[in-house]
Amino acid sequence: MLGKLIRVARAKRGPTAQELADRAGISRTTLSSIEKGAPGPEIGIVFEVASLVGVRLFNYDERTLEMHNARLDEKLTLLPKSVRHAVREVDDAF
Template sequence: MLGKLIRIGRTERGMTAQDLADRAGISRTTLYNIEKGTPGPEIGTVFEVAVLVGVRLFDDDDRRLAMHKAHLDEKLTLLPQSVRSSRQEVDDDF
């Protein structure tokens, strides 16, 4: 969810991925991994990027978080396909 918030915050501010990566002092690949939600990037880097795009980091209301997540999912479905992360089916039929 944090990666989605960061990506939306970046696009709402009109920043390119390269702009944000440069400002945070990270590579574009690291930013891509943060926005994708992969567990590799350091948490401090993720928090720094979140602050740069205006994402609130702490909110303790579970119901509000669930509603916010649903809103973000809806918002991301409106983005062009090339912006959304692809969902690959895993072929585990051996």
Template sequence: MKRPRSYSRVTKQTLSILGKLIKAGRLEWELTAAELSERAGISRKTLRNIENGEAGTEIGIVFEVATLVGVRLFDVDDRVGAMHNAHLEEKLTLLPKRVRPSRQEVDDDF
């Protein structure tokens, strides 16, 4: 049986804000819930969960719905986003591929 997941106050607040931004965008574009859910390829229940700020919906779906109604994610334009992405790729290249505790005991007895 799947255990229920608990989320921090900040996560819940962020989901609520994003959901409200999506709903406001939908209403500004004068889209019904049925129209937006059809465009996004999701059910109306999933859209309702997103707009209500409920956790559990796949993040890619949430981002796609946000994009469809014009909600800017990360508040960057395409050029700045591409530069930021390239910087992060470079940083990830320099970091270790994985982190594991060292199995080798260090001999520090001098």
């Protein structure tokens, strides 16, 4: 669905596929894959292309996004920075 939204937005804005691919720094083939919804392209590239043609990734207003972001930050502060597995002693008595 995101690929279709990108293709429609590109058609409305007017750049050719090659122009959009050049602006995004990707190949025309990669853009084609994105517009077809293929699973291959990296998500960051897909989001970048969506942004370039004006496809909104979130349907929330700025205030709501800031509130959700703050809640996620609070949850992340409660998580440990890293998890270390217990070290098992090596039984090297042969």
